[in-house]
Amino acid sequence: MIIKIFTTGGTIDKIYFDAKSEFQVGEPQIAEVLTEANVTFAFEVESVLRKDSLDMTDDDRQLIRTHVEQDACERILVTHGTDTMIQTALALREIPGKTIVLTGAMQPARLRVSDAFFNIGFAIAAAQLMPPGVYIAMNGEIFDPRFARKNVAKHQFETITQS
Amino acid sequence: MIIKIFTTGGTIDKIYFDAKSEFQVGEPQIAEVLTEANVTFAFEVESVLRKDSLDMTDDDRQLIRTHVEQDACERILVTHGTDTMIQTALALREIPGKTIVLTGAMQPARLRVSDAFFNIGFAIAAAQLMPPGVYIAMNGEIFDPRFARKNVAKHQFETITQS
Amino acid sequence: MIIKIFTTGGTIDKIYFDAKSEFQVGEPQIAEVLTEANVTFAFEVESVLRKDSLDMTDDDRQLIRTHVEQDACERILVTHGTDTMIQTALALREIPGKTIVLTGAMQPARLRVSDAFFNIGFAIAAAQLMPPGVYIAMNGEIFDPRFARKNVAKHQFETITQS
Amino acid sequence: MIIKIFTTGGTIDKIYFDAKSEFQVGEPQIAEVLTEANVTFAFEVESVLRKDSLDMTDDDRQLIRTHVEQDACERILVTHGTDTMIQTALALREIPGKTIVLTGAMQPARLRVSDAFFNIGFAIAAAQLMPPGVYIAMNGEIFDPRFARKNVAKHQFETITQS
Numbered sequence: 031m032i033i034k035i036f037t038t039g040g041t042i043d044k045i046y047f048d049a050k051s052e053f054q055v056g057e058p059q060i061a062e063v064l065t066e067a068n069v070t071f072a073f074e075v076e077s078v079l080r081k082d083s084l085d086m087t088d089d090d091r092q093l094i095r096t097h098v099e100q101d102a103c104e105r106i107l108v109t110h111g112t113d114t115m116i117q118t119a120l121a122l123r124e125i126p127g128k129t130i131v132l133t134g135a136m137q138p139a140r141l142r143v144s145d146a147f148f149n150i151g152f153a154i155a156a157a158q159l160m161p162p163g164v165y166i167a168m169n170g171e172i173f174d175p176r177f178a179r180k181n182v183a184k185h186q187f188e189t190i191t192q193s
Numbered sequence: 194m195i196i197k198i199f200t201t202g203g204t205i206d207k208i209y210f211d212a213k214s215e216f217q218v219g220e221p222q223i224a225e226v227l228t229e230a231n232v233t234f235a236f237e238v239e240s241v242l243r244k245d246s247l248d249m250t251d252d253d254r255q256l257i258r259t260h261v262e263q264d265a266c267e268r269i270l271v272t273h274g275t276d277t278m279i280q281t282a283l284a285l286r287e288i289p290g291k292t293i294v295l296t297g298a299m300q301p302a303r304l305r306v307s308d309a310f311f312n313i314g315f316a317i318a319a320a321q322l323m324p325p326g327v328y329i330a331m332n333g334e335i336f337d338p339r340f341a342r343k344n345v346a347k348h349q350f351e352t353i354t355q356s
Numbered sequence: 357m358i359i360k361i362f363t364t365g366g367t368i369d370k371i372y373f374d375a376k377s378e379f380q381v382g383e384p385q386i387a388e389v390l391t392e393a394n395v396t397f398a399f400e401v402e403s404v405l406r407k408d409s410l411d412m413t414d415d416d417r418q419l420i421r422t423h424v425e426q427d428a429c430e431r432i433l434v435t436h437g438t439d440t441m442i443q444t445a446l447a448l449r450e451i452p453g454k455t456i457v458l459t460g461a462m463q464p465a466r467l468r469v470s471d472a473f474f475n476i477g478f479a480i481a482a483a484q485l486m487p488p489g490v491y492i493a494m495n496g497e498i499f500d501p502r503f504a505r506k507n508v509a510k511h512q513f514e515t516i517t518q519s
Numbered sequence: 520m521i522i523k524i525f526t527t528g529g530t531i532d533k534i535y536f537d538a539k540s541e542f543q544v545g546e547p548q549i550a551e552v553l554t555e556a557n558v559t560f561a562f563e564v565e566s567v568l569r570k571d572s573l574d575m576t577d578d579d580r581q582l583i584r585t586h587v588e589q590d591a592c593e594r595i596l597v598t599h600g601t602d603t604m605i606q607t608a609l610a611l612r613e614i615p616g617k618t619i620v621l622t623g624a625m626q627p628a629r630l631r632v633s634d635a636f637f638n639i640g641f642a643i644a645a646a647q648l649m650p651p652g653v654y655i656a657m658n659g660e661i662f663d664p665r666f667a668r669k670n671v672a673k674h675q676f677e678t679i680t681q682s
Contacts, residue, residue, distance in 0.1 A: 037202055063311065064311075064333070066306055066307070066311070067308045067311035067312065067332070067333060068276070068299065068308055068313075068332055068349060069311075069332050069333030069334075069347050069349055070332040070333060070334055070350075070351070071332075071333045071334050125323070127352065136231065142305075144229070145227055145230045145231055147310035147311045147314065148227075148229070148230035148232075148310045148311070148313060148314035149227065149230065149314060149315075150311060150314065151310065151311035151312060151313065151314025151315035151318075151333070152315065152317055152318045153314075153316035153318075154315055154318075154333055155314075155315045155316075155318030155319050155333075156318050156322070157318075157321070157332070158335070159318065159322040159335075160322070161317070167318070169230070169231055169232050169233040169234075170227070170230060170232030170233060170234045170314070170317055170318075171234050172318070172321070172322075185231055186231060186233050187233075188233070189295065
């Protein structure tokens with residue numbers, strides 16, 4: 031079983047550019063994270079986009095979907111900005127036979143204190159263990175994107191309670 | 194669903210004691226790791242032992258088993274040193290109705306470069322998703338302790354290939 | 357001998373605000389840095405401004421000068437963004453009897469890899485040891501602001517060679 | 520002006536060896552620290568010893584002295600364990616024309632929280648600015664080794680008050 035990892039940018043990959051005096055999406059961090067964790071499972075990393083998820087368009091989401099659909103792997107991890115992670119997850123529904131897990135971080139992986147390493151570890155296990163479908167793996171929980179939202183004030187995803 | 198976390202020591206919890214000029218097992222780090230990851234699932238942490246796993250005795254393993262058996266939670270995470278993690282896992286077999294996951298780290302969580310955060314994220318997902326049984330969650334893989342060993346030279350767990 | 361530390365913002369104090377999806381100047385980091393270094397000398401910290409140094413005005417520089425002039429301490433450290441650190445240093449010239457050292461960082465102190473801790477250590481020693489005057493302490497060197505510039509491409513300060 | 524850096528081991532260079540389940544003195548960390556700080560001054564690093572300073576002998580101190588005496592550089596930094604840093608400093612007295620600064624760390628440089636980066640920055644400035652003599656640069660202060668001691672309980676160096 032190979033896990034295919036598509037990177038699309040987001041906070042997890044933000045690095046600080048002194049020349050511009052600001053943080054921007056940089057090189058994908060996930061290969062470094064997996065090397066640091068000394069993992070033994072088989073994986074491939076492919077960079078699809080390098081965007082803050084607030085800037086993602088419908089065309090971008092279609093591009094991600096095409097990559098997922100055409101890939102031979104059945105177990106897919108997508109690293110993504112948190113602000114529109116749910117929209118992208120919804121755009122990845124109904125791809126038969128594939129387990130698709132989206133994760134990201136509220137704080138860049140390069141910070142001394144970040145949720146990135148935990149989230150990637152959590153999401154990798156979810157990608158290995160969940161049945162086909164599309165999932166958000168954040169804050170130590172697995173969410174169905176149809177019933178999830180980001181609570182910006184709390185820096186957390188949460189389940190929408192139905193009335 | 195509450196995840197019960199029993200800490201027993203091991204490298205993951207090692208801190209540097211300047212007065213003794215050496216690293217020793219210190220306060221459990223997992224609560225700090227989970228706070229840093231801003232998790233939303235329910236969990237309880239209980240410190241059972243604070244030992245380098247090379248120093249664990251059969252009595253220690255029985256003590257851990259008693260804690261697991263008597264706890265009301267069905268989903269259990271045990272943080273443990275890697276050198277005898279498999280022996281402890283074997284001592285936790287055949288506890289009906291409980292999913293028990295053991296994890297740890299090859300490098301202390303307080304180091305700038307450590308596998309601890311990834312491993313805990315990975316193990317938490319395994320504890321949520323696996324059926325009843327006892328498992329080793331290390332290096333991004335889930336192992337059956339009956340068929341696993343630590344490859345000390347590679348700092349990795351691996352499956353024993355049967356002949 | 358007390359060292360008075362005036363913080364004005366800059367990269368050294370930048371933290372990541374998930375809600376705005378960007379890094380901005382946050383709480384001054386220097387007290388945390390000095391605590392982590394377990395220092396024993398006497399110091400006071402006062403926050404004067406919280407600005408990216410590209411946004412600093414002449415009024416801001418006058419405000420910093422007034423704080424330095426009116427303070428009883430003879431040894432002053434100013435943490436400051438690197439882009440206009442030299443202009444502020446020039447605005448602090450000719451304050452008799454005071455040793456004034458400016459430092460900052462090319463990478464935020466909260467990153468896992470940052471020049472902030474080294475720079476603050478270096479600048480503290482310069483503030484203790486240099487005669488009255490105003491100095492830039494960056495990249496492990498002490499510069500006279502009249503003959504220094506920031507080489508943006510190299511992320512370094514350098515001495516202007518006179519022809 | 521070139522700064523010559525002699526490394527002798529100590530806590531600052533300790534790394535965690537999983538195979539031995541303990542921390543031991545590893546590769547000198549100072550080149551990595553100086554690279555991370557992006558310094559521009561000229562320096563050379565030479566590894567003389569790799570010892571916990573509790574294990575240093577009189578012969579070791581003589582070896583360090585010989586290296587310092589025979590080196591062409593006038594400005595010398597010695598990284599050293601803190602427990603016997605003062606003894607080594609006393610063994611380096613009366614080397615005419617040389618400024619010799621000893622520093623180290625109470626916590627290994629590879630920890631997420633360490634005094635190593637601050638101490639090296641501080642000691643580099645001291646090596647550049649102090650007149651000939653031998654000094655301890657720790658906890659943000661410069662000590663004369665004849666009147667200093669390590670307060671083990673406080674993890675700090677302090678001046679011996681004469682009665």
